[in-house]
Amino acid sequence: MSVTRSAVTGVGSFLPEQVVTNADLAAIVDTSDEWIQERTGIKQRHKARDDQPTSDLAVEAARRALIDAGRSPEDVDLIVVATTTPDMTFPATASIVQRKLGAPVGIAFDVQAVCSGFVYAMSVADGFVARGLAKCAVVIGAEEMTRLMDWTDRTTCVLFGDGAGAVVMEPREGQGTTADQGVLGFALRCDGNKTDLLYVDGGPATTGSVGHLRMAGNQVFRHAVVNIAEAVTAACEASGLQIADIDWFVPHQANQRIIKGVGDRLGLDEDKVISTVATHANTSAASIPLALDAAIKDGRIKRGDMVLVEAMGGGLTWGACAFRL
Incomplete structure (x- = not known):
């Protein structure tokens, strides 16, 4: 039996240029490279510039995912952004991404489930694509977690970083088996x-x-x-x-x-x-x-x-x- 599934056809990501090492953090909070690595495995993280909002990271990741999928912003009819650090209380960061990306009028909204946000967002996009309600969805996880840090709390500030990743999801016909894309x-x-x-x-x-x-x-x-x-x-x-x-x-x-x-x-x-x-x-x-x-x-x-x-x-x-x- 033929079934329509949503498939990941392109993947892209973006990291801010600034790298913050464990040694950098040890200069501002009571910690050390050894302490952080032993407990978390983390050696470094990326940090967005003050003038670089979450939407900027999201747009760059989306562009790269679209290129990987062989698509352009004009093809996009659904944007779902999973984020805990939106540019503004409203509108949704997805709306801003739509404008900056140059995508046409379509569906755009945010999903908030914190670290689980990307999995939740994929499930939402899957519902649109597999039901024929979207033909080219961009699902983005974009965060600037360093904006939420208490830099005096060594138990949390050493754990987080900034970045964005995106996938393009498009319909693909399958046979209803685990061999389907x-x-x-x-x-x-x-x-x-x-x-x-x-x-x-x-x-x-x-x-x-x-x-x-x-x-x-x-x-x-x-x-x-x-x-x-x-x-x-x-x-x-x-x-x-x-x-x-x-x-x-x-x-x-x-x-x-x-x-x-x-x-x-x-x-x-x-x-x-x-x-x-x-x-x-x-x-x-x-x-x-x-x-x-x-x-x-x-x-x-x-x-x-x-x-x-x-x-x-x-x-x-x-x-x-x-x-x-």
């Missing part, structure tokens, strides 16, 4: 009872300010390993896959210990796990497309491979998606 299945979750474990202590309807990121790191770690593994298993079941069928595991790049913990729990070969956390740090919703693009560009992930992505973030939200590239 495109998205095969999702598993999305949220537990609002755990909002106090990872949050920003500000907002327009509470403090009237942006606020700073706060996190109960040890508790987030424990929930991450268990919850992500469950979502990955559920996404595989929804897709008709076994863990052994996964060619590449592209996790949210939060912490190398979490990445390893999830991989071990799932029984994944380390060679199948993509990690860019050492050079990107945690870029929230941008981390999955950044890592995906890096692994495609260096030749590891190839067309036809089965890819599984996952993330967990504030909310707590978490989720996973399986697709054949």
Whole structure:
């Protein structure tokens, strides 16, 4: 039976020029390169300029993804931006991206699920593309997490960085089997009872300010390993896959210990796990497309491979998606 699936046809990413090393942070907060690497695996992160809003990063990533897909901005009829750091309270950053990209009038909106945002955004775009409501969707994860840092809190300020990644999603006909190109299945979750474990202590309807990121790191770690593994298993079941069928595991790049913990729990070969956390740090919703693009560009992930992505973030939200590239 013929089915229409949404397929990832192009991938692109962008990182701000400024690199902040662990040594740079050690000069302003009580920490060290050894302390950071031992606990997180992070060596450096990128930081946006003061005059470089999230939309600028998003647009550049989108342009590169469109080039990779052989498409132009004129082809785009859906833009979904996953971000925790929008340019403004409103309009949606996606609206600004549409204008800067030069895309025609179409659908554009933001999705907010923090670090899980890109997985959520892919699921939203999949609903449009697979149902024939969009023919060329650009899904972007773009973040400037350094804007939310309390630079006196060494437990959080060393973890995050800025960047953007994007994918183009287009309809592809398949036979309804796991051999089809495109998205095969999702598993999305949220537990609002755990909002106090990872949050920003500000907002327009509470403090009237942006606020700073706060996190109960040890508790987030424990929930991450268990919850992500469950979502990955559920996404595989929804897709008709076994863990052994996964060619590449592209996790949210939060912490190398979490990445390893999830991989071990799932029984994944380390060679199948993509990690860019050492050079990107945690870029929230941008981390999955950044890592995906890096692994495609260096030749590891190839067309036809089965890819599984996952993330967990504030909310707590978490989720996973399986697709054949």
